[in-house]
Amino acid sequence: MKFKTLAKFLNKIENTPSRLEMTAVLADLFKQSQKDEIDKVCYLSLGRLAPKYEGIEFNLAEKMMVRIIARSTKFEEKEVLAAFKEIGDLGDVIKRFKKTKDDFNLSVSDVFEMLFKIAQDSGTGSQERKIKKMAELLEKLDSLSAKYIARIPVNRLRLGFSDMTVLDALSWMENQDKSLRPELERAFNVLADVGKIAFVFKTKGIKGIKKIKSEVGIPIRAALAERLKKPEEILEKMDGQCALEPKMDGFRCQIHFDRSKKFKLKDETNLSLFENKEKYFVRIFSRNLDNTTHMFPEIIKAVQKLKVDNAILDGEAIAFDPQTKKFLSFQETVQRKRKHGILEKAIEVPLKVFVFDILYLNNKPLLNMTFKQRRTLLEKILNKSKGEEKAIILTRQIIVKKPNEFNQFFEKVVSEELEGLMAKKLDAVYQAGNRNFNWVKYKVGMQSDLADTIDCVVMGYYKGKGKRTNFGIGAFLVGIVDKNKFLTVSKIGIGLTDKQWREIHKRCQKLKTYKKPKEYQVNKNINPDVWCKPGLIVEIEADTITRSPIHTAKLALRFPRLKRFRDDKSLNETTKKNELERLLKS
Known part of the structure; x- marks a missing residue:
């Protein structure tokens, strides 16, 4: 397939408001794609070059793309800027300037391979080489093709569909309906690479x-938990008995290990923990499928000692203070998610991973094994000791049948300054990529009117007045994702410390954009002073949820306040509108 043919399909998709029509256009695109290119067509249509877990990035900011467009079109950089x-879209900018x-x-x-080489270029002088090669590629394309290629390096292709729409389209390609979508x-869900699936x-x-x-x-897409307010409700959902485990306030880690393969550590990961850089194969993935392997050298080392040929473990990583023997807060734990300074931070903030499931052995x-069967296998692999000297620990578990047993264990973990419990159905299989009542979270505060916190996207901010002039921000607008659109639910201007105001302003500056993103639906009466591209996720506490004529979600958070930043979550993992509706009714 010629790239200009793909560009015409992308243009048609971008201008198709109907989800059903969009799926049909994608199905036609996949039908016309050759077998050896359909994976590349999938990735490019989603604005990337590989599955998300590969972590391939261009590292080209919008300012760099302005330089590239100026260079490729022979216009002055100031004109392009x-x-x-004015337009707020690099694709539309190059389409305006590209006259040849x-x-x-x-x-x-051809285009895929060129882009891949540009993205992989690293080392001294790589930035200038990327600019040169990207400009050369744009020169070789017609204006419509250039429009879509210019958006990809800055993650702004966003045509309004996701991996799940691709699955619908593949079914439609074959059967002209969605009947094959479940399979x-x-x-x-078990092999999270949409290109490979295609x-x-x-x-x-x-x-x-x-x-x-x-x-x-x-990576396997993570199983996720539902919420319930009362132990009685949880036990009823789980047929009268369930397993209870402490809920750690860290970040999800899916650990892959294979003794038959080798891999080399990056220099920054090598620490004094290892005698040499070559080790048995390890990959560590976050809940949103990011490859975080090299951030966690102590986990890499600990996994090497497992007496198995290969395995996939599911667990939660949390920072631990070896002096006080206490766990640290989420904000301290999340400091370990970094690309640089890994050695220093690993010594300063050591981690422990509490493993609660095994998915492959x-x-x-x-x-397809029951949770009880998987737990038995896990207990055979991991030592049941407290493991204060270990990086990988088996999560504590008890089986309860009565609400008072449930409450006693809950009070115990809360006294240990943990955030609550995970209740798990003993005979449930691991349903990858699904949120259901096989797992239920029960946290401190769930007994109040609002049963859980809300994960929102920061859509923009309002400039500060008075004291907040110094922060550069006085309030911020948050929303939720609903079918690839972003709908507002709250304007937040209270409850933040001075440090939090400075932090959120700093984060917003990295995402600010000159024009409202196309996927945002916002009542013009609450338009922020500065728009932000979707990317900053915050966890919000609120007293209740109410109906709202102002917010585009038709729901609003009452007395909202910032709890923390959620760097460990993706846009697709933010709270959905149907979840808010359910919380409203609960």
């Missing part, structure tokens, strides 16, 4: 999809 401030008819008739694979989604489906059909199983090295996927 002025147009960008040059078209090298490049294929999708495609099952495959994607390739298998295109080459081997639904029979090939049914054979897809989890693999070490490719010795070449066998375990997702």
